[in-house]
Amino acid sequence: MHTTLQTLWQETLDTDSVRQRLFQVLRQSIIQMVLAPGQALSEKELADTFSVSRQPVREAFIRLSEAGLVEVKPQRGTYVVRISQRAVLEARFVREAVEVAVVKLAAEKGIEPAMLTELHDLLERQRRCVKPHDYDRFYRLDEAFHRTLSLGVKQHAAWKVIEEVRAQLDRVRYLSVPHSTPLERLVEQHANIVAAIEARDASLAEQAMALHLREILVSMPDLVRRFPDLFEVQENQTLLQEAIQ
Template structure:
């Protein structure tokens, strides 16, 4: 775990503040299950690991708690929260609403050829992850695809809202790759979205994006069955049955 965290730290930009780097590393570590649900986090251990003071670590914990990824318990410690089904469903609803609106806007305004080329290049890079089974790389490229689409339509604020609310959703998305939601299926959906936008077909753009954003609804029940210990609601039910 420590080696993974240090590797993630080295990949972050040194042009941002220590607090921002810590927040990004810890956020990604929680999303990618390097820091598991229920795990205790120590300010001192993390500060020592990255050779920083405890203040920026404390500030990063606060931001993570605001995103619903950790729980700070006074006098008891800080813990990675288990995945909340309700939080995932609410985040998915918000994300679908905004991303469908973004796809509609993109199809209506006719994106420049350079942007369409960039989106298609991202899809090709996603396809290259299939053979290598590079799930981490695909997850990064998937983020880039949706961010590029939002920014290119002038919807930076909408993307910021999406990023703020999707932390819990991202953990389920990461778990769903590759088994519950295979990379080829997601890549084909991305291609269908871009094709609809390029054709200026607003109906198809809305439909393809909506289908894409609802994919998690199919994988969530399977993931709860496979990883009950990671989910807050499922874990509580199992605990109640064993008492």
């Protein structure tokens, strides 16, 4: 099914406030390229689309600006920002530091059987996404996998940090799955992480997670070449070379 603003709105919880639902929809629409980098956003058009007043739209723009996803230009309008390679690399660095520590803790202390069962269930559901190329479903399962790891070792704050830094990173992750990174590779990497945790091998778990989170360093150069209009024009491959080194 082709993703639209309306379909994303339908996926939000109607028990949440209009402000929260609107922010979630606009954030996800930017991540999924429903609203493209460089695109101008109209308060009035969006308010009309969702049958809401302009105030919650204005508030969503402020939150999206704080997340680095839109730029509000006085007297000129609001625009979806292009993807910043530097911001992506900085977010990846933070995410690796946090999630490597999470899996190290999981391997050293172990996690509850129920959580392990949930991880294996997520792996199986991810495998079922491969042949039908169900990228949207895989993306949601991938997020659930990483969230389950953090919550499995009772590190709720760790997951909150990841959520706060991943906005720019998520756009490249979403772009890379259909265009650059095979689903089979990501599922295998997830399976290796779980196997290392079950073996109580902290060193192997750290290595497996680091390798997984560095996958974006492999895919991003290809994505920049294929979709140059989606990325900030002043940035170049030197950033990636420095990150890999």
